[in-house]
Amino acid sequence: MARDGDPELELEPPRASSTGRVRSRPDPFLVVCRCFSLITALTAILCIAVNVLSAVRSFKNGSDVFDGIFRCYAVVIAFFVVLAETEWSFIIKFWKVLEYWAGRGMLQIFVAVMTRAFPDYSESQKDLVLLQNIASYTLLSCGLVYVISGLLCIGYLKRSRHQKEITREQAVQDLEELERRREELEQLLLDERRV
Structure with missing residues (x-):
């Protein structure tokens, strides 16, 4: 027990603990980058879905096997776009070019062009053509933003x-x-x- 008057034994009351985590405000620039990365990843997922649908239709018809194979390649490359947007260190370690925004943007433009290639303008597939256009032009826009930002050293x-x-x-x-x-x-x- 502490005795009154004995400064050696009197203890100061414990300071209020910081039970709440010390919070710093998030960097607005990084928040914008994460939102743009999310939009790009979702657009790449839309490209994957569109290319899968196109591949299935191409293989079903049997007449356009090459288009189906082309779409399968587009799916694989679009999957890499999604992985690049997660900035998973395993992917970045093996494909250093994806760390740089200009390289990432060129890959996105390539996937957009692959998604848009060989459009089928038959009346029965207007919905698929519309999805192809939306997915490809959106990913093309994201890719252009990445390339320009990469050239400006924003990355x-x-x-x-x-x-x-x-x-x-x-x-x-x-x-x-x-x-x-x-x-x-x-x-x-x-x-x-x-x-």
């Missing part, structure tokens, strides 16, 4: 800010761990002095 700026955000989050976690450890030690010290 480098995004990677730099993302690295700073990771460093900041790690510092906050370390600070919270130190605060938790300090509170544990203060509690041990209080318990020790009470004995």
Whole structure:
């Protein structure tokens, strides 16, 4: 027990713990980049769906097997576009060109062109042609934005800010761990002095 007047034994009351996580505001630039990446990934998924439908119809007819094979390649490459937008380190490690926005944009433009190629203008497939046009022109727009942004070094700026955000989050976690450890030690010290 602490005695009155003995400064050595009087303990200051424990400081209010930071039970709430120290929050820093998200970087608006990174939020915009993530939203654009999400839009691009969803557009690439639409291209995958359109190309799968086109491949199935081509193989069903039997007359246009080459178009079906072409569509299968488009599906595989569009899948890589989706993976590139997740920025999964495994993919980036093996395909370094996808780390750079200009390279990523050129891949998206290629998929858009593949999706738009060989349109079937028969009356019965107007819905598929409309989906092809929407998917291809949207992905083409995303690809052009990526290429232009890559040439303007916006991708480098995004990677730099993302690295700073990771460093900041790690510092906050370390600070919270130190605060938790300090509170544990203060509690041990209080318990020790009470004995």
